[in-house]
Amino acid sequence: MPAASLASAANLSPLDRVRRTTTLLVLTLLVAQIFVLLAAQLVVLGGFDWRQPAATLLVVVAAAGAWATLPPPASRLVLAACLPLAGALSIWAFAGNAWQTGMQVYVYILVAVSAGFCDGRTLAASAAAVAMFFIVGGLTVPESAGVRGGEYLRILMYVWLVVFEGALLAWLAQTMARSFQRSDEALADARQAHEELAQATSAREAMAAQARDERNRLMLALARRLESDVGGLAGEVAGAATDARGCADDLRALVRRGSDNAGAIAASGGDALDSAAQVADAASQLSEAIAEISSQVTRSSGVTREAAERARSAQAIINGLSEAASSIGSVLATISEIAERTNLLALNATIEAARAGVAGKGFAVVASEVKNLAGQTGLATSEVAQKVAAIRDSTHEAAEAIESIATVIFDVDAATSAIAAAVEEQDAATKEIARSAAEAVQSAGAAARGCEETLSAWTDTNGSADGIADLSKLLSGRVEKLQTVVDGVVAEIRTDAA
The missing domain is CATH 1.10.287.950 (Methyl-accepting chemotaxis protein)
Structure with a gap:
């Protein structure tokens, strides 16, 4: 993977991050393979055979070059093939030694590492590289592949094992890739939903702000309407109440005169x-x-x-x-x-x-x-x-x-x-x-x-006239209270609108 891609790792999907981590792991194992091989030869064999470390170094250089120059799909195929191939060189390094069998197991483990790329093609490349090593080495230098001359069935068994492992791991890698893809799709949907929610939230906030402005405008208009209409109406009602009180006084005087005349007529009628x-x-x-x-x-x-x-x-x-x-x-x-x-x-x-x-x-x-x-x-x-x-x-x-x-x-x-x-x-x-x-x-x-x-x-x-006068007084008092309440409501509305 190029260095520029490493700088943008934060923007990668989960699948790409797993593949990036696997790439770094493979590169690390390739570099460490040189030193592990030298240390194992020194400890187990008591000396160095520079052919295997040198071949391993060439494999590491090829892998690093492919990683630096090729795009990710091709570079992953090269890395997947180089890692078990470098491990297979350890089988050659311990030819004729009891550790050679352990190195074969080590190679199978390195093939499994390629499953981290979540790509069946990388497992196929790993299995193909190891199979070619067993076939070529077993036919040319049998000891380098861990077999004796003429043990073709054993070579075929090794090839079958690595192919079977590669097939199983390829199926697992593809399953993991599909899972990651579905996860990526779900994550993309979630991000889209989050963006839509953010947009909806922004739109709602804008609408709320617009609604607040409209409410304030309507409240101010209502305050003006209350102040003009209700206040004017209260004044008219107060004037009408005053006029009604005057009419009630005139009516009471007229009633007194009519009552006196009716009393005289009633007395004559009684006689x-x-x-x-x-x-x-x-x-x-x-x-x-x-x-x-x-x-x-x-x-x-x-x-x-x-x-x-x-x-x-x-x-x-x-x-x-x-x-x-x-x-x-x-x-x-x-x-x-x-x-x-x-x-x-x-x-x-x-x-x-x-x-x-x-x-x-x-x-x-x-x-x-x-x-x-x-x-x-x-x-x-x-x-x-x-x-x-x-x-x-x-x-x-x-x-x-x-x-x-x-x-x-x-x-x-x-x-x-x-x-x-x-x-x-x-x-x-x-x-x-x-x-x-x-x-x-x-x-x-x-x-x-x-x-x-x-x-x-x-x-x-006469009683009705008295009642009208009393009601006129009461109405005047209520109108004054109404004017006070309207003034208070208008003041509160203007304060809230501000």
């Missing part, structure tokens, strides 16, 4: 009402007396009519009784005839029973009893006929007497009716007088009540 009431009382008493006379005459006429009606009823009853007595006579004649026939039949039955001898003895007894009963019936019928004849004669005499009484009663009823008609005419005239007197009383009463109502109305009007 007229008393006189009319006395006339009405006298007419009422006269009407009551005539009504009592008319009532007595009416009752007498009713009694007379009732007596006449009863006389007619009694006459009808007596006539019916006479007719019933006549009917009874006819019935008695029929009964007498039946009794005679029964007696004759009983006689015949007795004769027939005597002829029958002993067999008709019982029948003869019955016939004898029937004959006796027929004789008794004939006697009783004869007595009843005498009684009925006597009743018929008495009934005829009673009918004549009742007819005479009815004639007298009818004459009395006619006289009573004439008296009742005269009394009714007098009662009608008296009632007309009483009605006129009552109407006069009502008119006088209505006039008196009108005067009283007028006096009460003047009194109420």
